[in-house]
Amino acid sequence: MSSPSGQSESQEHDLxxxxxxxxxxxxxxxxxxxxxxxxxxxxxxTFRLHLLEPYDGKxxxxxxxxxxxSAGDAPIxxxxxxxxxxxxxxxxxxxxxxxxxxxATVPTVYHFDEEAHVIIMEDCGEGSQTLKALMRESPxxxxxxxxxxxxxxxFLGRLHSWGANDSKLLDHFCQNELGKKITSWxxxxxxxxxxxxxPPHPAVSLLREPVPESDLDDIRAIISERTKEIHTSRExxxxxxxxxxxxxxxxRANPDHDGSPRSFASVYVVDWELAKxxxxxxxxxDVGQFCAEMLCLDIFHRExxxxxxxxxxxxxxxxxxxxxxxxxxxxxxxxxxxxxxAHLVTIAPEVNWGxxxxxxxxxxxxxxxxxxxxxxxxxxxxxxxxxLM
Numbered sequence: 001m002s003s004p005s006g007q008s009e010s011q012e013h014d015l016x017x018x019x020x021x022x023x024x025x026x027x028x029x030x031x032x033x034x035x036x037x038x039x040x041x042x043x044x045x046t047f048r049l050h051l052l053e054p055y056d057g058k059x060x061x062x063x064x065x066x067x068x069x070s071a072g073d074a075p076i077x078x079x080x081x082x083x084x085x086x087x088x089x090x091x092x093x094x095x096x097x098x099x100x101x102x103x104a105t106v107p108t109v110y111h112f113d114e115e116a117h118v119i120i121m122e123d124c125g126e127g128s129q130t131l132k133a134l135m136r137e138s139p140x141x142x143x144x145x146x147x148x149x150x151x152x153x154x155f156l157g158r159l160h161s162w163g164a165n166d167s168k169l170l171d172h173f174c175q176n177e178l179g180k181k182i183t184s185w186x187x188x189x190x191x192x193x194x195x196x197x198x199p200p201h202p203a204v205s206l207l208r209e210p211v212p213e214s215d216l217d218d219i220r221a222i223i224s225e226r227t228k229e230i231h232t233s234r235e236x237x238x239x240x241x242x243x244x245x246x247x248x249x250x251x252r253a254n255p256d257h258d259g260s261p262r263s264f265a266s267v268y269v270v271d272w273e274l275a276k277x278x279x280x281x282x283x284x285x286d287v288g289q290f291c292a293e294m295l296c297l298d299i300f301h302r303e304x305x306x307x308x309x310x311x312x313x314x315x316x317x318x319x320x321x322x323x324x325x326x327x328x329x330x331x332x333x334x335x336x337x338x339x340x341x342a343h344l345v346t347i348a349p350e351v352n353w354g355x356x357x358x359x360x361x362x363x364x365x366x367x368x369x370x371x372x373x374x375x376x377x378x379x380x381x382x383x384x385x386x387x388l389m
Contacts, residue, residue: 015065015118016045025063029055030111030120038062040130041245041271042072043082048123060123061110067117079178080117082273087112087119089239089275092169097159103147104155104267124248124268131267132244135297135305140251140261145308147264148249149315152290155269156242156316157323160283163237164327170234170277179240179274183285184230187339188223190346192216203349203359211367219370222338226281233279236327240274242286244293280329287320288339291384292348292366295340299362300353310384317387333379333388340385341369 014020018035025031034050045065055061066083069075090109099105107122131148134140140148163169173179194201195211211219247269251262278285294316297309321328344366349359372378380389 013116015116016071018047021047021049021063021065024116024118025049029053030061030063035063043070043078043271043273045071048126049120056108056110058123060126062107062121062123064119064121065117066119082176082178083117083119084112084114085173085176085179085275086272088172089272090121093159093272096162096166097155099151099154099158101151102266103264104151104269106269106272124270125250125266128248128250128268130245131247131249132293134249134251135244135294135309136301139301139305139308140264142308142311144251144261144264145312146315148267149312150319151264151267152247152269153316153319153321154323155267156239156286156290157320157325159239160236160286160324161327163278163283164235166237169237173237173275174234174277176240176274176276179276180231182274183240183276183282184227187342187346188227188230191219191223191342194346194349195219201349202356203363206356206360207363215367215371222342222370226335226339226342229279229281233281234277235279235329236277236283238276238278238282238286239269239272240276240278240282240286241271242269242290244290246271280332281335283324284332284335285339287317287388288336289343290316291336292340292343295344295365295384296348296353296362299348299365300358313384314387317385321388328388333383333385334373334376336388337369337373337379337383337385340383341366341371341373344369 013024015024018037022032022035030049031052032049033052036048036050038046038048040046043066047063049061049063051059051061066080068080069077087109090106093106094108107124109119109121111120112118139145195204195216199205247267249267250265252265253262276282291313294309294313297305344362348362348366349356353359353362369383372382376389380386
């Protein structure tokens with residue numbers, strides 16, 4: 001598909017800057033009087049378009065430009081095909097994953113320029129916040145957090161249930177090799193280096209004692225099993241990057257402005273470049289990644305967000321089980337627990353949740369989840385994943 005104007009990107013359209021995007025769109029139905037960069041993930045260049053004329057009743061849309069490498073000061077190679085997988089995922093999910101109350105969904109794709117590598121899609125809301133930012137900066141009440149958790153649990157449960165029953169869908173998304181590589185690398189390939197590097201990672205150096213070699217051998221076995229599944233197996237369709245930074249929440253302002261809490265309006269799940277065919281372990285990874293992120297809120301922001309994050313996790317898992325439970329494989333909760341552990345060990349200390357003296361708490365908890373996750377009793381009595389049992 002060509003650009004909206006019927007022409008491919010030329011040198012005068014630098015789609016990494018607002019003026020280039022504005023020029024690129026100037027003769028199209030998406031022409032904009034203002035283009036503003038959106039801060040978020042580092043993989044692409046993303047902008048909010050303030051349209052000259054409303055499109056589909058919308059005054060603003062979002063443009064997302066991809067290249068064969070990541071955005072940012074230290075670009076890394078990334079297969080440009082990731083964008084085509086994202087568009088296909090968004091279109092299919094929008095059509096097939098319908099939640100009862102419509103509170104959780106994905107943005108509508110309005111145009112995909114395969115030559116200039118631009119997606120033009122629905123704006124999730126100028127007032128929207130990532131779930132991570134919302135929970136860190138102005139946590140919702142426990143009641144509102146439960147509403148958000150229920151909406152996300154229903155959405156993800158329905159996604160996995162639909163994905164398990166569509167063989168053509170799985171045939172297509174089995175081809176997302178970049179998604180498999182990143183899923184494997186970002187968590188599992190980095191666990192042992194994180195725990196054994198010399199000099200040690202600052203958070204790891206604060207562990208009360210080094211991780212015993214016998215435990216490292218057990219962790220290596222987990223890594224081997226999960227990595228093989230990521231690269232070879234298929235049982236359902238997975239989002240692949242279901243974390244709090246890819247969830248945009250809209251809260252409804254209190255019309256009386258009397259200081260009472262805002263209410264939940266909607267939530268969008270964005271950034272589907274890692275969507276792929278998965279396995280019982282991979283749909284668990286969506287669940288585990290999300291729960292690990294919510295646990296970080298309890299670890300690093302317990303006083304302000306701890307209660308709301310715990311209520312959100314419980315509601316999320318309860319609703320997920322309600323919508324996907326009939327297809328959950330044996331030991332689902334155990335695999336999810338181990339993935340929570342892997343995320344806490346490798347990712348939590350690296351993404352500015354807190355200083356090393358706080359990050360070590362995430363590493364310690366992560367090791368507990370990794371080593372104890374095989375125990376049904378431990379998962380039921382000591383973990384946040386009890387609602388899955």
